[in-house]
Amino acid sequence: MSAEALPSVASYASAPIAEPQLLPLEKAAPAASGGVQGAGFSDLVTQGLRNVNDQLLTSQTDLQQLATGNVQNLHQVMIRLEESRLSFQLMMQVRSRLLEAYQDVMRMQV
Incomplete structure (x- = not known):
């Protein structure tokens, strides 16, 4: 590796990083009157599953483009693969926690 290759690496380090996107908490937080405002729990889970599925489909497309050599920016492809x-993994952890909570409720004696 030559010393001339290092300045090109520095250009990637100075590239802007996309800010994380968060879901607004107001939709899932209970209202002051005691009711739930906005989407229900099943809607939140469904939307989360759709988001994960969309990311996995995008990753699959990126991998196909990488295999055919049609990738312009390998760095962005690797970031999207890691995000998906x-x-x-987060979806699987949430699923495991939900199943554990369900099993705990089912074990409760009434």
Whole structure:
């Protein structure tokens, strides 16, 4: 590796980083009157599953483009692949916690 290759790496380090996108909490927070305002729990879970599915489909498309050599920016492809992997892992953890909570409720004696 030559010393001339290092300045090109520095250009990637100075590239702007996309800010994370968060869902607004107001939709899921209970209202002052005791009711739930906005989307219900099933709607939130469904939307989360759709988001994870969309990320996985995008990653699959990126991998196909990478295999055919049609990728312009390998760095962005790798970032999207890692984001989809983390999203899938988070979804699996949430699923496991939901199943544990359901099993705990089912074990309760009335």
